[in-house]
Amino acid sequence: MTQLTELxxxxxxxxxxxxxxxxGPLSEQLQSVVVEKRENTGGGFFTTISVSPLAPAAIVSSPLGLNVYVGVDGMDYGLGMLLFFEHGRMSLLEGYSVGGEDTSAIEFGRVAFAITAAPATSRGNVS
Incomplete structure (x- = not known):
């Protein structure tokens, strides 16, 4: 079990x-997040997470993040971000390639990035 990366x-x-x-409840969940599994799919990534069963559940629609994007060094268009929930608890973070770019060679735990409110039309490098 590991902690979240900066991205x-x-x-x-x-x-x-x-x-x-x-x-309130989501911040409490975030304090107890543990990474169970990471996968670079070649079209983005999946991070499977768990939170403490003692953290309060939140009544939210799943997924959240329909307007959160990440400019990533080495990608022209970056990633869209979605956070999924099961039974009111965070369960999966998905980063998907907005422009269909191959992400296989990107080390998401080390890459330079910037959070944005819209996908890039051609971001290039963010460093």
Whole structure:
């Protein structure tokens, strides 16, 4: 079990900021997040997460993050971000390639990135 990367944490923070009404229970969940599994799919990534069963559940529609994007060094268009829930608890963070770019060679735990509110039309490098 591991902690969130900087990119994962920044993406979740940006997603939660879109829903200030739920920030209390979701912030409590975020304090107990543990990464169960990571997968670079070649078209983005999946990060499977779990939260403490003692953290309060939130009544939210799943997924959240319909307006959160990440400019990623080495990608022209970057990633869209979605946060999924099961039974009111965070369960999966998805980063999907907005422009269909291959992400196989990107190390998402080390890459330079910037959170944005819209997908890039051609971002290039963010560093």
């Amino acid at each position: 994962e944490r920044a993406a979740i923070d940006a997603i939660l900021a879109e829903k200030p009404d739920y920030l």
